[in-house]
Amino acid sequence: MTEAEDHPYVEWIAREARRPVITEAAARARIMELVRSEPLPSRRQTVWGRLLQPRALTLSPLASAALAAGLVGIGLFTGLFAFRRDGLVKAGQPSVVAPSVAALPASDTVVTFVFVGQASSVSLVGDFNGWDAKATPMKKLTPQGAYWSVTLPLSVGRHLYAFVVDSQWVTDQHAPLAPDDGFGRPNSVRLVGRGSSL
Helix, strand or coil: CCCCCCCCHHHHHHHHHHHCCCHHHHHHHHHHHHHHHHCCCCCCCHHHHHHHHHCCCCCCHHHHHHHHHHHHHHHHEEEEEEEECCEEECCCCCCCCCCCCCCCCEEEECCCCCCCCCCCCCCEEEECCCCCCCECCEEECCCCCCCEEEEEECCEEEEEEEECCCHHHHHCCCCCCCCCCCCCCCCEEEEECCCECC
């Protein structure tokens, strides 16, 4: 036994806890009379009362994902009926601007390449221009020549490229590198998706 369990107060509390509870018969009768006088809870509820009663709903992650996908699908499906076949809003529908699809050619995406560094001339070379150092010259964005930029349309997909800085081939430090190109140096990689990419 520990020192705390051996304390006289602990022994007294344990004795009191083991002692049977004795109540007078009259006190017991008064308590039971009060309990019986309480009204019973109403078991009958209206249909609306049962429907509007808050309930906890537990869903598994898979069921939650399926429910979310279903709600998104319903939203997309009902949104399709807001437009006529010619893309105009049906009469009585709120005016919604339909997205313009003809802004860029379907196969091209506008991409901006930026080189940061001091140089007298910078050009962009890649699989999109036949690795020609004269095909895509870059323009100075600052008079000091620290920022160079060029914007051009590229087809959707993976493109290899590099910068030619003062006749030296340099990779883009802000882009992932492809494996060695067979000429002793790696090239930078640009993944192009639909839409504009800066």
